[in-house]
Amino acid sequence: MKYTICLSLLLALLYVHSEAVVRVSLQKRLQNKDRLTSLENLMKYQHRLKKYLFLNNKNTKEDLQTNLNTAYYGTISLGTPPQNFTVVFDTGSSKLWIPSSYCKSRNVCSTFPIKSFLRVYGIGFYDHKSSTHQLTGKTFQIAYWTGAVAGYLAQDTLTIGNMSVRNQEFGETTLETQAPFGWAQFDGIFGLSFQSLSVQDVVPPFVNMMRQGLVEKGKFSFYLGRNPDDEVGGELVFGGVNEDKVDVKTLKSFNITSDRFWKVKIDGIESEDRKWYTSGCQAIVDSGTSFIVGPADVINDLLYKKIGAVFVKQLGVSAVNCDELDDLPTVNITIGGVKYPLKSSDYVIKFKEREGDVCVPAFSPMNKAKSWILGDVFMRTVYTVFDIENRTVSFGKLKS
Numbered sequence: 001m002k003y004t005i006c007l008s009l010l011l012a013l014l015y016v017h018s019e020a021v022v023r024v025s026l027q028k029r030l031q032n033k034d035r036l037t038s039l040e041n042l043m044k045y046q047h048r049l050k051k052y053l054f055l056n057n058k059n060t061k062e063d064l065q066t067n068l069n070t071a072y073y074g075t076i077s078l079g080t081p082p083q084n085f086t087v088v089f090d091t092g093s094s095k096l097w098i099p100s101s102y103c104k105s106r107n108v109c110s111t112f113p114i115k116s117f118l119r120v121y122g123i124g125f126y127d128h129k130s131s132t133h134q135l136t137g138k139t140f141q142i143a144y145w146t147g148a149v150a151g152y153l154a155q156d157t158l159t160i161g162n163m164s165v166r167n168q169e170f171g172e173t174t175l176e177t178q179a180p181f182g183w184a185q186f187d188g189i190f191g192l193s194f195q196s197l198s199v200q201d202v203v204p205p206f207v208n209m210m211r212q213g214l215v216e217k218g219k220f221s222f223y224l225g226r227n228p229d230d231e232v233g234g235e236l237v238f239g240g241v242n243e244d245k246v247d248v249k250t251l252k253s254f255n256i257t258s259d260r261f262w263k264v265k266i267d268g269i270e271s272e273d274r275k276w277y278t279s280g281c282q283a284i285v286d287s288g289t290s291f292i293v294g295p296a297d298v299i300n301d302l303l304y305k306k307i308g309a310v311f312v313k314q315l316g317v318s319a320v321n322c323d324e325l326d327d328l329p330t331v332n333i334t335i336g337g338v339k340y341p342l343k344s345s346d347y348v349i350k351f352k353e354r355e356g357d358v359c360v361p362a363f364s365p366m367n368k369a370k371s372w373i374l375g376d377v378f379m380r381t382v383y384t385v386f387d388i389e390n391r392t393v394s395f396g397k398l399k400s
Contacts (some may be wrong), residue, residue, distance in 0.1 A: 072224065072233055072287070072376070073186050077159040078170065079130030087190040089236055090288030091222075091262050091386060092373075094197040094204045095142075096158070097171030098188035099124035100151055108176040124187075125172055132157045140171050140199045150175040158205060160238070163214055169202045192220065192287070192386065197260040206238065206388065215239030218389035221246075222287055223398070224380045226346070244399065246383035251396035253387070254336050257282055262386055262393050266372055267334040269298065271306045282371050283335070285384065285393050289375030292333075292347070296365035302331065309361050322350060322359040333378065340395065346381050 073086050078098065085098045101124040103109030109124050127133045134155045141150040151173040158168035173188075191197075191204055198204060209215045216239045223245040224234040235242060241251075254264040266283040269276045276298045293299075303309045307328055309318040320328065328344035351358040362377040385394040 074190070074236070076190065078125060078168075079127070079156050080132040081130075082157075082159050083125055083130070085125070085187040086185075087188050088186050088288055089190050089192060090286070091192045092284060092286035092288045093189055093191040094193040094195060095171060095189065095191045095199055095202055096168065096205050097140075097142075097149065097151070097173055099176065100172035100174050101126045102172075103151075103174050103176065105176045105178070105181075108178055108182045109173060127154060127156070127172065130156055134167075136169065138200050142199060148175070148177055149173045149181070153200060153202065158208075163209075165205060165208050165214065166212060168205055168208055171199070171202075189288075193262060194260055194388075209238060210388070219385055219387040221383065221385040222379055223383055224287075224376055226380050241383070241385055246396040247399055248396065251383070251385065251394045252336065252338055253385075253390075253392040253394040256391050256393060261371075262286070263371060264335060264393055267337065269294075269302065269331065269333055271302065271329045271331045274301075274306050276301065283374045284371055285374050285379070285386075287376065287379060287384075289373050290349075290377060291362045291364040291373070291375050292377055293364045293366050293369065293373035293375070295369045295372075296367045299363050299365035303361060303363055303365070307331075307361050307363075315358070317358070317360050320348065320359050320361060322357045325359065328361075333374070335395070338395075340378070340382060342378065342381055347377055349377075 072089065074089055075084050076087055077084050087096075087098070099109035103124050127135075136153045136155060138153040139151065140153055142148060149171075151171050153169055154172055155167045155169050158165040158170070176182075192206055193204070195201065195204055195207055203211075206215075206220060210218050219240060221237045221241045222234065223236075223242065235245065241248065257263050257265060262285045263282045264285065266281050267277075267279065281295075303318050304311075307320060309320050311318050325344045325348055328348070330344075331342045331347060332339045333342065334340070347362045349360050349362050351360065362375075381398075382395040383398055385392075385396070387394065
């Protein structure tokens with residue numbers, strides 16, 4: 001049977017069956033930021049993981065990003081009977097991994113939300129309790145800029161809603177570094193990029209869905225909610241698009257330029273009378289990154305000269321006056337001749353701290369960047385379709 005799998009970010013599980021549509025509820029959570037120091041720590045790790053991507057062009061060096069303000073998570077199950085895990089659906093990586101019950105990093109590998117309260121108990125995936133679990137005899141290690149995970153590969157049944165993916169290969173971590181995984185509000189990563197990026201040539205979950213005939217079409221799509229205070233955070237659709245969320249006539253498709261990433265050509269960025277031409281540059285469309293990341297010279301010019309941000313040394317962030325957000329300029333990103341506008345309400349993230357609000361423009365500079373990254377800040381302004389068969393990324397106008 002073929003399904004179109006809709007992953008709706010809600011607080012309670014909800015299954016809706018209509019014309020082969022399965023909706024599985026997910027959550028959008030706010031990161032715990034009780035003090036400004038936690039904001040500083042989050043900023044410290046915000047893009048160091050991404051930097052490794054551009055410095056090491058190897059299959060074992062892949063990206064991971066935890067979100068600063070709002071993070072989009074979902075629940076999947078592995079094994080028979082199923083064991084639940086909270087994962088980040090990440091178009092910037094290709095593998096699925098979760099912590100093993102044998103993980104030695106006991107204050108890091110605990111299953112969320114247990115890790116928030118009972119970190120010392122180190123709960124993970126109990127593979128010996130699954131009747132469908134099989135070891136592959138292979139190990140893996142993934143190095144990130146500030147940390148790493150390592151473990152072994154296995155096969156088991158992956159369940160999303162009422163859809164079961166047979167013999168899905170995934171990683172079970174036995175080692176995870178404290179930074180950044182110790183404070184992350186997720187258990188693992190659900191990669192949605194290409195197999196050519198994968199460790200040990202592991203077949204990504206969505207590719208297995210296609211091969212097993214579980215999805216109607218070889219595409220998946222994202223709607224990310226714009227209001228951080230809403231309980232409904234957005235929707236991920238496996239196998240098609242949700243026409244209730246997007247004006248399909250406005251969908252514009254762009255050919256991807258990489259066999260590893262969802263990467264498209266980017267023409268330039270402009271704000272009022274200032275233009276930065278990026279001819280020849282490319283951008284990775286990445287649901288696992290919060291910010292828009294680009295070359296340091298362009299981003300710094302935009303941040304400090306156009307937006308008027310001020311670098312706050314004690315926090316390690318660039319911030320703007322929260323009382324003057326309406327006066328900030330619109331930033332246009334042009335892709336394939338199409339302008340995609342971002343208003344200040346789109347690109348400024350407000351942190352409510354004890355000492356007062358901190359407003360951070362969601363643009364991050366990266367030295368020697370070879371590609372831009374269009375993260376959630378950009379994706380929240382459009383409906384995004386990833387077509388693995390036609391090798392395109394499409395952006396469409398959101399319905400009100």
